[in-house]
Amino acid sequence: MSAVEFELLVAAVLLVLGPVAVFLRRMSWVSSFIYASSGGLCALIASVGAARLVARTGDSGLTLPLGLPWIGSHFQFDALTAFFLVILGIGGAVVSLYGIGYGRHEHDPMRVLAFYPSFLGAMTLVLLAADAFTFLLSWEVMSLLSWALVLTHHQETNTRTAGYVYLVMAGFGTMALLLAFGLLAGSDGHYAFDTMRGAVRSPTLAAVILGLMLLGAGSKAGLVPLHVWLPLAHPAAPSHVSALMSAVMTKVAIYGFIRVVFDLLGPSAWWASPVVILMGALTAVFGILLAMMERDLKRALAYSTIENIGVIFAALGLAMAFRANGLTAAAALAFTAALFHVFNHMVFKSLLFMGAGSVLTATGTRDLDQLGGLIHRMPITSFLVLVGAVAISALPPLNGFASEWLMFQAVLMSPAIPQDALQLMIPAAGGLLALAAALAAAAFVRIYGIGFLGRARSPAAQTAVDVDRFSLMAMGTMAVLCVLAGILPGMVIDAISPVAKAVLGGQLPLQTHEAWFMIVPIAEGRSSYSGMLVLLFIAVSASGAAWAVHRFASHRLRRAPAWDCGFPDPTPATQYSAGGFAQPLRRVLGTNILGAREVVVMPEPGDPSPARLTVTVDDPIWHNIYSPMGAVVIYVATKMNGLQFLTIRRYLSLVFLLLIALLVGLMLWA
Amino acid sequence: MGTLAFDIAHLLAGGLLLVSFMMIYQDRMFALLHVFAFHAVVLSLSVAWQAYNQGAPHLYVTAAIALVFKAAIIPIALRRIVKQLGVHREVETVVGVGVTMLAGIGLSALSIVLMLRVTAHADAFAREDLAFALSVVLLGLLMMVTRRNAVSQVVGFMSLENGLILAAAGAKGMPLVVEISVAFSVLIAFIVIGVFLFRIRERFDSVDVTAIDDYREVHR
Numbered sequence: 001m002s003a004v005e006f007e008l009l010v011a012a013v014l015l016v017l018g019p020v021a022v023f024l025r026r027m028s029w030v031s032s033f034i035y036a037s038s039g040g041l042c043a044l045i046a047s048v049g050a051a052r053l054v055a056r057t058g059d060s061g062l063t064l065p066l067g068l069p070w071i072g073s074h075f076q077f078d079a080l081t082a083f084f085l086v087i088l089g090i091g092g093a094v095v096s097l098y099g100i101g102y103g104r105h106e107h108d109p110m111r112v113l114a115f116y117p118s119f120l121g122a123m124t125l126v127l128l129a130a131d132a133f134t135f136l137l138s139w140e141v142m143s144l145l146s147w148a149l150v151l152t153h154h155q156e157t158n159t160r161t162a163g164y165v166y167l168v169m170a171g172f173g174t175m176a177l178l179l180a181f182g183l184l185a186g187s188d189g190h191y192a193f194d195t196m197r198g199a200v201r202s203p204t205l206a207a208v209i210l211g212l213m214l215l216g217a218g219s220k221a222g223l224v225p226l227h228v229w230l231p232l233a234h235p236a237a238p239s240h241v242s243a244l245m246s247a248v249m250t251k252v253a254i255y256g257f258i259r260v261v262f263d264l265l266g267p268s269a270w271w272a273s274p275v276v277i278l279m280g281a282l283t284a285v286f287g288i289l290l291a292m293m294e295r296d297l298k299r300a301l302a303y304s305t306i307e308n309i310g311v312i313f314a315a316l317g318l319a320m321a322f323r324a325n326g327l328t329a330a331a332a333l334a335f336t337a338a339l340f341h342v343f344n345h346m347v348f349k350s351l352l353f354m355g356a357g358s359v360l361t362a363t364g365t366r367d368l369d370q371l372g373g374l375i376h377r378m379p380i381t382s383f384l385v386l387v388g389a390v391a392i393s394a395l396p397p398l399n400g401f402a403s404e405w406l407m408f409q410a411v412l413m414s415p416a417i418p419q420d421a422l423q424l425m426i427p428a429a430g431g432l433l434a435l436a437a438a439l440a441a442a443a444f445v446r447i448y449g450i451g452f453l454g455r456a457r458s459p460a461a462q463t464a465v466d467v468d469r470f471s472l473m474a475m476g477t478m479a480v481l482c483v484l485a486g487i488l489p490g491m492v493i494d495a496i497s498p499v500a501k502a503v504l505g506g507q508l509p510l511q512t513h514e515a516w517f518m519i520v521p522i523a524e525g526r527s528s529y530s531g532m533l534v535l536l537f538i539a540v541s542a543s544g545a546a547w548a549v550h551r552f553a554s555h556r557l558r559r560a561p562a563w564d565c566g567f568p569d570p571t572p573a574t575q576y577s578a579g580g581f582a583q584p585l586r587r588v589l590g591t592n593i594l595g596a597r598e599v600v601v602m603p604e605p606g607d608p609s610p611a612r613l614t615v616t617v618d619d620p621i622w623h624n625i626y627s628p629m630g631a632v633v634i635y636v637a638t639k640m641n642g643l644q645f646l647t648i649r650r651y652l653s654l655v656f657l658l659l660i661a662l663l664v665g666l667m668l669w670a
Numbered sequence: 671m672g673t674l675a676f677d678i679a680h681l682l683a684g685g686l687l688l689v690s691f692m693m694i695y696q697d698r699m700f701a702l703l704h705v706f707a708f709h710a711v712v713l714s715l716s717v718a719w720q721a722y723n724q725g726a727p728h729l730y731v732t733a734a735i736a737l738v739f740k741a742a743i744i745p746i747a748l749r750r751i752v753k754q755l756g757v758h759r760e761v762e763t764v765v766g767v768g769v770t771m772l773a774g775i776g777l778s779a780l781s782i783v784l785m786l787r788v789t790a791h792a793d794a795f796a797r798e799d800l801a802f803a804l805s806v807v808l809l810g811l812l813m814m815v816t817r818r819n820a821v822s823q824v825v826g827f828m829s830l831e832n833g834l835i836l837a838a839a840g841a842k843g844m845p846l847v848v849e850i851s852v853a854f855s856v857l858i859a860f861i862v863i864g865v866f867l868f869r870i871r872e873r874f875d876s877v878d879v880t881a882i883d884d885y886r887e888v889h890r
Contacts, residue, residue: 649814649815649817649818652811652814652815652823655811656811656812656814659811660808663781664780666784667780667784667787667788
């Protein structure tokens with residue numbers, strides 16, 4: 001059995017598992033059974049994909065007589081597909097493990113179970129599809145199933161709004177993809193990827209396809225300004241589904257972008273790449289600024305997903321810029337950085353969302369201002385979330401640093417590009433990315449500091465207890481992956497190199513034979529990094545410091561009330577609040593970019609009521625693009641409402657006039 | 671195709687267009703039905719002539735269908751309906767006949783200019799034939815749009831369909847002509863039924879036939 005047949009079989013079983021769950025709904029073990037089997041199947045998917053990347057097993061393809069007549073359904077299994085199957089497999093397996101524990105708290109488990117495995121199966125099919133029809137069909141099934149999962153808690157108004165916005169945006173994205181594939185197929189209708197790959201296209205047509213892909217894949221991934229649905233829909237789903245959507249489904253969108261833009265379109269004109277780079281960099285800054293302002297834990301994580309998607313797209317844009325100029329090694333560097341970050345983001349974002357889910361289970365709230373002090377009540381969860389927060393903040397020696405470091409190495413290669421415009425723009429974009437990285441660190445200091453440190457701000461947080469062992473095991477696995485990918489980045493880079501080789505024709509030099517687990521992307525004299533050495537240094541210096549503190553200070557420890565600024569009021573509300581922590585950045589950056597406003601209402605003299613400070617932060621994209629667009633749609637729809645109540649004759653007249661207009665147009669044009 | 675054969679085909683197609691104009695001009699219901707029957711006869715002659723010329727026996731079937739259904743059964747049935755339902759014997763038009771005729775001339779000119787321009791490389795007869803057919807189709811639509819009366823709308827639709835069959839029969843080697851004409855006949859039957867149901871519903875707020883009976887009881 002070839003790899004593609006095996007993966008297809010697993011995908012089919014996953015797709016069927018959803019309906020099976022409905023049949024088994026009376027059984028007490030259905031939840032554990034569905035999650036455990038989904039997890040096992042995902043592990044199979046990942047292992048076959050990993051075999052392709054590490055053991056270099058061959059590619060395979062398959063055509064099934066399904067779908068469109070005379071065309072059939074084409075499937076493929078190559079290095080790019082294999083890499084993303086690994087992402088999907090690992091994410092799916094670990095999140096399903098988490099689901100075994102988390103799913104028990106679900107109020108109405110069938111609302112998740114009926115769609116969850118099929119959602120995984122549909123994503124697998126997107127990755128395996130090798131013709132436009134199969135791809136779009138699987139894509140749409142994936143969108144619809146995730147929409148159904150978002151609506152799990154449909155009793156809440158916010159969730160219904162989120163579902164509606166998501167459905168509209170998903171429809172829009174699929175329409176853009178449909179048009180892109182239409183242009184790719186050309187007038188002859190070559191729907192198979194193999195025939196699209198060989199076609200010759202004008203640069204303008206290629207740029208239009210690229211633009212449509214940015215709209216289609218970008219709206220699913222969450223590129224600004226197409227991101228508005230993401231912070232609504234991702235947090236609305238149950239936490240393990242949020243983890244899947246944020247960590248895996250956005251990666252499937254990135255796969256679609258890479259498959260079309262890098263694989264099917266081939267090298268694009270150099271002037272196409274700045275658009276992607278700038279969109280990516282702006283998305284990164286914008287996303288993390290919004291994450292910084294957000295009080296809701298899961299929404300903040302969703303905004304952080306937008307930031308990471310921006311980083312990945314910026315790296316992909318860099319790869320396009322290098323590739324357009326034939327700088328294959330540099331293109332491979334940027335491309336590897338992008339895929340490495342895809343892997344890393346899958347790991348730490350699922351870890352963080354699972355952590356948020358555990359907090360939600362333990363305290364019943366996602367509001368940062370209701371949390372606090374969880375590190376005492378939920379020590380294991382808190383530690384694991386800390387690992388994820390450190391990793392996503394791109395601090396060495398964890399994995400986030402390795403991929404962002406690689407990306408900045410690619411940014412530093414920009415002087416090799418001949419075009420002045422790119423030479424000027426790429427360092428500027430690099431600056432934006434550095435800003436985003438710094439803001440990400442600040443945002444996660446805020447999330448962790450407010451949510452997990454300090455004293456509990458609500459009775460719920462005060463009585464929280466650590467979650468079940470399945471959840472902890474799942475989060476632990478991801479935390480271990482964060483550390484492993486951080487100290488052994490060479491192994492990940494080597495696993496990505498067949499993908500870069502297949503897509504770009506170039507790859508980074510082999511890393512695993514370097515001493516001290518060093519990674520050397522270009523040359524030894526230029527730059528190198530070893531996560532292992534950093535870890536050793538941190539371990540040695542921290543142990544030394546700990547020993548010194550213990551040796552000289554531990555016996556002088558005494559327990560006393562915390563210093564309370566002279567006010568004997570021990571209420572936890574005197575701690576930093578989430579809004580208070582964000583205030584400096586909100587005033588510096590938020591006022592202009594996000595339209596943040598602070599309104600202070602002072603009571604009249606003699607009025608004993610408290611003063612009030614109201615802070616509003618808006619997403620300007622929503623107000624400047626989506627609200628006017630919605631208003632226009634409503635206006636036009638209202639105006640056209642009268643068209644529903646015409647007589648047959650008037651309808652016929654409309655059709656007749658349109659026909660005449662078309663014929664006249666044809667006459668003038670022909 | 672020889673010159674004589676070409677001329678005869680041309681004459682028949684042009685005749686069909688002329689009869690279409692006659693239909694637009696009619697403002698009495700029974701006269702309209704008579705002209706429509708004539709329209710169908712001309713069509714069936716034209717199709718039969720094509721069948722003879724192209725040596726395509728299946729076109730005789732189309733011609734026969736046109737003759738039996740459209741020249742005989744449907745006009746007679748419509749005549750009975752008009753009589754039984756007590757529909758007005760006059761055709762209520764939206765705009766005056768003169769304006770409609772002028773619009774029809776404009777449409778014919780449009781379709782001839784368009785077709786001659788678009789089909790520059792096609793066979794001479796096919797070009798003329800398509801131009802006539804498109805004119806007939808547009809005149810049929812024009813008739814549907816400018817008449818308020820359901821029966822004349824149905825007649826307009828059927829003359830439109832005659833134009834389609836003319837186009838299909840004239841294009842040599844066009845597959846499934848017979849099947850298409852049969853399918854269209856069925857479609858017309860549905861349209862006729864549909865339009866009447868619609869009209870009945872508009873008048874009685876119901877498609878229940880007993881409503882009509884009740885109405886007749888009351889007004890007897």
